[in-house]
Amino acid sequence: MKKWHRAAMFVIAVAVLAGFAFIQKQGKKAERFQGQFFDCFDTVTTVTGYAKDKEAFSEKLKMLEEKLLYYHKLYDIYHTYDGINNLKTINDAAGKSPVKVDSEIMELLKLGREMYEKTDGKLQIAYGSVLSLWHEYREQGNEKPKEACLPPQKELEERAAHTDMAQMILDEKASTVYLADPEMSLDVGSIGKGYAVQRLAEYAEEIGMEHVLLSVGGNVSAVGPKADGIPWRVGVENPDTESARQYVCTLDIAGLTVVTSGDYQRYYEVDGKRYCHIIDPDTNMPPEYFSSVSVTARDSGMADALSTALFSTEYEKGAALVESLEGVEAMWIGKDGEIRCSSGFKINEEE
Amino acid sequence: MVKSVVPAGLKSMKKSDVWLIGVLAALALASFGGLSLYSKLGTKEPEAVVYLEGKEQGRYALSEDTKVKISLENGNYNILKIQQGKADMVEASCPDKVCVNHRPVSMQGESLVCLPNQVVVEIENGEEGEVDASVN
Numbered sequence: 114m115k116k117w118h119r120a121a122m123f124v125i126a127v128a129v130l131a132g133f134a135f136i137q138k139q140g141k142k143a144e145r146f147q148g149q150f151f152d153c154f155d156t157v158t159t160v161t162g163y164a165k166d167k168e169a170f171s172e173k174l175k176m177l178e179e180k181l182l183y184y185h186k187l188y189d190i191y192h193t194y195d196g197i198n199n200l201k202t203i204n205d206a207a208g209k210s211p212v213k214v215d216s217e218i219m220e221l222l223k224l225g226r227e228m229y230e231k232t233d234g235k236l237q238i239a240y241g242s243v244l245s246l247w248h249e250y251r252e253q254g255n256e257k258p259k260e261a262c263l264p265p266q267k268e269l270e271e272r273a274a275h276t277d278m279a280q281m282i283l284d285e286k287a288s289t290v291y292l293a294d295p296e297m298s299l300d301v302g303s304i305g306k307g308y309a310v311q312r313l314a315e316y317a318e319e320i321g322m323e324h325v326l327l328s329v330g331g332n333v334s335a336v337g338p339k340a341d342g343i344p345w346r347v348g349v350e351n352p353d354t355e356s357a358r359q360y361v362c363t364l365d366i367a368g369l370t371v372v373t374s375g376d377y378q379r380y381y382e383v384d385g386k387r388y389c390h391i392i393d394p395d396t397n398m399p400p401e402y403f404s405s406v407s408v409t410a411r412d413s414g415m416a417d418a419l420s421t422a423l424f425s426t427e428y429e430k431g432a433a434l435v436e437s438l439e440g441v442e443a444m445w446i447g448k449d450g451e452i453r454c455s456s457g458f459k460i461n462e463e464e
Numbered sequence: 465m466v467k468s469v470v471p472a473g474l475k476s477m478k479k480s481d482v483w484l485i486g487v488l489a490a491l492a493l494a495s496f497g498g499l500s501l502y503s504k505l506g507t508k509e510p511e512a513v514v515y516l517e518g519k520e521q522g523r524y525a526l527s528e529d530t531k532v533k534i535s536l537e538n539g540n541y542n543i544l545k546i547q548q549g550k551a552d553m554v555e556a557s558c559p560d561k562v563c564v565n566h567r568p569v570s571m572q573g574e575s576l577v578c579l580p581n582q583v584v585v586e587i588e589n590g591e592e593g594e595v596d597a598s599v600n
């Protein structure tokens with residue numbers, strides 16, 4: 114009898130210990146990790162996902178970085194890379210010759226043209242000549258704030274004469290792009306990153322990541338929900354960076370993308386007035402309708418394009434556009450902090 | 465009365481059995497105590513960790529107000545200020561000032577990034593934030 118007893122107790126003890134070990138191991142199976150890299154699209158990329166250990170996650174992170182770097186190089190307008198025809202190659206060949214391009218450039222430019230039409234010209238990828246002038250003045254203004262000034266109106270107009278989308282000639286059969294106006298240039302800052310993030314999200318799924326949150330400079334895309342099935346929570350930054358309230362609201366997303374365009378991160382000041390990096394193609398000036406516009410959609414490229422376009426579009430017209438598009442919602446934050454949302458924009462209630 | 469609720473099997477328990485139970489219970493208690501003590505030791509103070517070109521340059525407790533100049537070899541710099549439990553980039557030589565325009569940070573995993581100068585300030589051991597990411 115007592116032998117039986119001791120044996121039973123031993124078995125129980127072993128079972129309990131094994132149970133603990135099992136729970137620990139289970140816990141490890143879905144451990145959450147976060148990693149960053151800094152070499153793509155002049156911004157910070159943060160990847161949040163799950164892996165069995167740190168090494169496994171780092172391996173995936175490396176793969177994602179390589180993928181995004183590929184897009185970064187393709188859409189770069191400042192640098193050339195060995196063996197790659199990128200946007201700089203196309204810009205440099207403007208007025209000279211068509212350039213043979215990767216299909217991912219062709220696809221991006223096609224999306225750019227489609228969004229140009231959808232947004233009534235507010236999303237303008239052939240606007241490089243004007244954007245580069247603003248870029249120059251903004252950098253100088255930030256370097257020497259006392260001497261900060263605006264680009265001369267006359268020069269803006271001269272540059273704007275070379276932004277005709279019809280002069281961007283895409284030959285899909287030959288896979289070539291030709292800019293017929295030698296003075297024109299492409300700048301896909303408003304769409305390239307979003308398009309690349311969309312592709313990156315698809316790639317993440319391909320390499321077996323079912324629950325990932327990608328944030329590329331605040332361009333956020335969710336592959337699935339979190340590992341526990343709960344949606345990812347994304348904060349929409351308060352444009353008033355002096356305010357103690359960091360987020361205007363939070364959104365819960367799974368398999369969706371959120372992109373915000375705002376005037377409070379990249380800007381410079383002239384005589385105490387703020388001039389942001391987004392330029393309205395109709396006025397050649399930074400728009401003054403909103404502090405930020407956020408867009409949620411299935412496709413990150415489209416969301417990126419729309420958030421930029423809506424930032425330059427008066428509310429009524431923009432709202433009508435959003436309502437006409439399926440699966441697209443938006444939130445506008447006015448200069449005075451007023452918040453307006455499209456009919457299906459779901460924010461979390463105040464807690 | 466008491467005897468009647470004790471299962472018959474236990475009556476035959478020997479002293480050594482009682483000891484075994486005692487030792488097991490003590491072990492369990494000790495391991496739980498040890499675990500919780502360990503995790504308590506593991507909770508360190510929130511701090512701002514400064515990285516320059518990916519290499520750690522210094523750690524500054526958020527509880528102590530201070531101002532740090534991060535100097536690069538090429539003459540560029542960033543000035544980090546720690547005040548009231550938050551880290552804030554107050555000055556930088558970079559052309560875009562995105563790091564300076566960023567609001568102060570204090571939550572776990574939040575960061576201040578100056579890409580032109582390759583300076584990253586990251587919060588460690590901070591309180592868990594309410595969101596998984598943010599758009600700005």
